Amino acid sequence: MKIRTFIDRPILASVISVLILLLGIIGLTQLPIEQFPEIAPPTVSVSATYTGANAETVQKSVIVPLEEAINGVENMMYMTSTASNSGSARITIYFRQGTDPDMATVNVQNRIATAQGLLPAEVTKSGINVRKRQTSNIKQLAAYSPDDSFDRLFLTNYMKINIEPRLSRIAGVGDVSVFGDDYAMRIWLDPNKMKKYGLMPSDISTVLDEQNLEAPTGTLGAESDNTFQYVLKYRGRYEQEVDYENLVIKSLSNGEILRLKDVATIELGARGYNYIGEVNGHPGCNIMIAQTSGSNANEIIEEIDRTIAEISKTLPKGIKIVDLMSTKDFLDASIKSVIKTLIEAIILVVLVVYIFLQNMRSTFIPALSIIVSLIGTFAFLSIVGFSLNMLTLFALVLVIGTVVDDAIVVVEAVQAKFDEGYKSSYLATIDAMDGITSALVTTTFVFMAVFIPVSFIGGTTGTFYTQFGLTMAAAVAISLLNALTLSPALCALIMTPHQTEGGNKMSFSSRFHVAFDTAFHRLVMKYKVAVLFMLKRKWLAASLLVVACAGLVILMTTTKTGLVPKEDMGTVFVDVRTSPGNSLQETKVIMDEVDSCIRSIPQIKYYSNVTGNSQLSGQGACNGMFTIRLKDWDERTQKEDAIDEIIDEIHRRTAAISSADIMAFTRPMIPGYGVSSGFEIYVQDQKGGTTADLLKYTRQLIDALNKRPEIARATTSFDTKFPQYLVEVDAAVCKRNGVSPSDVLNTLSGYIGGSYASNMNRFSKLYRVMVQASPEFRLDTKALHNIYVRNSSGEMTPINQYLKLTRIYGSEILTRFNLFSAIQVNGTPATGYSSGQAIQAVKEVAAQILPTGYGYEFGGMSREESSTGNTTTLVFVICVVFIYLILCALYESLFVPMAVILSVPFGLAGSFLFAKMFGLENNIYLQTGLIMLIGLLSKTAILLTEYASERRHHGMSIIQAAISAAQVRLRPILMTSLTMIFGMLPMMFSTGVGANGNISIGVGTVGGMLIGTIALLFIVPPLFMVFQYLQEKLMPARQLPQPEKETNKGE
Secondary structure, eight states: OOHHHHHHOHHHHHHHHHHHHHHHHHHHHHOOBOSSOSOSOOEEEEEEEOTTOOHHHHIIIIIHHHHHHHTTOTTEEEEEEEEETTSEEEEEEEEOTTOOHHHHHHHHHHHHHHHGGGSOHHHHHHOOEEEEEOSOEEEEEEEEOTTSOSOHHHHHHHIIIIIHHHHHTSTTEEEEEESSOOEEEEEEEOHHHHHHTTOOHHHHHHHHHHHSOOOEEEEETTTSSOSOOEEEEOOOSOOSHHHHHTOEEEEOTTSOEEEGGGTEEEEEEESOOOOEEEETTEEEEEEEEEEOTTOOHHHHHHHHHHHHHHHHHTOOTTOEEEEEEEHHHHHHHHHHHHHHHHHHHHHHHHHHHHHHHOOHHHHHHHHHHHHHHHHHHHHHHHHHTOOBOHHHHHHHHHHHHHHHHHHHHHHHHHHHHHHHTOOOHHHHHHHHHHHHHHHHHHHHHHHHHHHHHHTTOOHHHHHHHHHHHHHHHHHHHHHHHHHHTHHHHHHHHHOOOOOOSSSSOOOHHHHHHHHHHHHHHHHHHHHHHHHHHHHHOHHHHHHHHHHHHHHHHHHHHHSOBOSSOOOOOSEEEEEEEEOTTOOHHHHHHHHHHHHHHHTTOTTEEEEEEEEEEETTTEEEEEEEEEEEEEOOGGGOOSGGGSHHHHHHHHHHHHTTOTTEEEEEEEOOSSTTSOSSSSEEEEEEEOSOOOHHHHHHHHHHHHHHHHHSTTEEEEEOOOOSOEEEEEEEEOHHHHHHHTOOHHHHHHHHIIIIIOEEEEEEEETTEEEEEEEEEOGGGOSSGGGGGGOEEEOTTSOEEEGGGTEEEEEEEEOSEEEEETTEEEEEEEEEEOTTOOHHHHHHHHHHHHHHHOOTTEEEEEEHHHHHHHHHTTHHHHHHHHHHHHHHHHHHHHHTOSSHHHHHHTTHHHHHHHHHHHHHHTTOOBOHHHHHHHHHHHHHHHHHHHHHHHHHHHHHHTTOOHHHHHHHHHHHHHHHHHHHHHHHHHHHHHHHTOOSTTHHHHHHHHHHHHHHHHHHHHHHHHHHHHHHHHHHHHHHHHSOOOOOOOSSSOOOOOO
């Protein structure tokens, strides 16, 4: 099909564009919306509980056998594990990008099955939980009682009974965790009364087993001729406290009965007492919601919001649910700002086109092209399974200046024919299209060629580049299709030559045209002189090229690096760590002190705090955390309202609290990479030394890191200063008195550790029955004087004669990384430094400080970043090589394409220069902008060299060809560059939500285009001259032999 077909059949051309538009609109309605594509590695977490065990016991008996079994599971990258003094074990396995999370989960489960036999019975009884999860919480809710009419326990259980099950049923919700404990029937024993009646905790468990149970009792009258049959129904498990109080322990022949209430107090309490939750200073509880991998965060959050709105209508008076954090708020706000930028960019681009074409009709054609290409791209996104995210949206904004190009070239060529004196728009269009079709196709393919190799990079950065690159390539491809079908058809229909003289009064556009032409003609003449000047002094071009390349190398190595720019996400977390060994109540006092310091910060909307658990340090009585929801972005427009300023303010206000380590941080930009947005490293003990040594070297590393200017603060929550008692049982004394050592330990754990003795049904749920000594009977070591154990002859003997207690210190939580004991260190880069520089500092410090036998590994986002550094340069090299190869094939020359390629370093150097001036970091956004620049600058340079080559073939001298090309192509080159630059201006100066990402892309592109175009206009002609000369000297055109007689070959 020739291009002429479309000029002759404008309706056919229009139908093609309308189809593209329709497909795009359908695609747009189907596209999922999210912040970033699925880039975090899939993770599987394995958790188990060993009631009453301390961290070391958990690590030895649960974690080691499980890790040995799981290690090396297919596609695994690394795993971390933690064991805590509360008896919980958790292993997290990270898989390579692109692994199917369901398959990974199944593989992990199969591995665990092989280790079941090695685990303690208590652990297998309570079950091992394996679930795939995104480590990112997409939403955090809080329920609280503004008038204090409900207590914490009621609120937590109200959430668990009425709200958690509904949220868990929403598609895509992976994990709903309510901070707080379930109800439990607490049986608080009194050791003195127990001794009086000769009882031990195990007796109480036995009583519960005998009397608190469900039993199938059968049916009377079945299989018989009776008229009726009666089902026998046993009362089953007890529900009320009274029923438990009346359980019979002993019954004597004289009718005396010993009941449970005679030796214990019974109440409906909590299963554990590890948390204290508050919201806005009132009792409350937090709910964290995480998504499953591959689900659409925005849809899930909308569904959660709908569900919560329904639930809120039926809440008891005095309970309120508020939103503490939601990824959707930031997403919606940033998408809104990108769309605003998009509209501004389209308006600016159309304006630039109008100034150059001075004709509304001609301007209409490129404007239409923008709309068709952008909307058509949505169809492509939908087909390849991309989502509408920050990357694809940025790609669309970036591509506005580019998609308009092809249409401009068409319109410009037709306009040029008019200027030559054509009167019929039909003929002008046909002749113009003949001349430019090949150039259009070439330039578009060169531009797309940049993005194709980029799509083959793996890992997180690969996903970024792929989504970004393919979106742009698709938009440009559609714009080419448009330029070959709709644009020529419209040109032939609606363009008219400008009237220049004649009797009737000139229209405004014609007057503007004349004025513009004269001004532009002057510019062209000046430009011609400048080009001649450069052509005479080729050494100047050469030295400028050397300066540009050197500048590029220097700037590339000195610009800060990062993965994505940090944005104000509207939520701040504060981690509070008090001295080791503090009780929950003592930590609560400090939490209240922090609360009073930060309560009055004006930018805070809601906040909640939890004592007993924190995001960085995990569960433990000496930890606490605050979740702070800031006011909306519209209400925070001043400089002091920026999130970094608020974090500094929190640190400033809490600096006086010396009894705790307080660290404020924001959540990471990319969901699924750990908890905080700084860097995380694991210091490993690879030779099996002691924990004390590992801690010593880790402390040295942290001290050295804190001295570095790149690092604001590095800390670890690990400590071996937790007070503990080492318990030893004297077996000889036990045997002498007729007591078994295991009875001694069971009695000790029954009174002090507590035991899970039975179950009860209530509120249509199943709860535990817990047996333990009342808190006042287990305050300190003196409590052991009141505890007695029964010997073989039925006498009660004091337990402390069998025990020896030694005061020692130990740790609260033990961590392992890839099977080695490890200590996690978290830190944040200092203001003005990027995460890439912080990571570099860590590498340098670790190399100096850690002795042999000790190593370190990065975790989370830092791991990704430390491994991506080297891919950037590779990407650029591949792109340039690709373009060079395509051009060699096109020009059938190895030299001329060098003129195009060598114009690229100027643009890249310009980009980095601007980034440096604006204090930006070299992150993925900047790099994607750079890749586009390589394509765009090459594309623009081709306009020059192609025309010059053609002139040369027509017999002009090299210098004339270069000057003539420069003169003729100045207008399209300026139009291309200016549309791009103006299209990017709104991004460069954007403010508000997600501004940092916009600025990263905008600044880099504007800088690169500006400096690149100036360089291109003056450097490409001399380069062309040099390379064309070399081409003709070294590879002269072959004189092909005539079939009749052989002539000597030219090569």
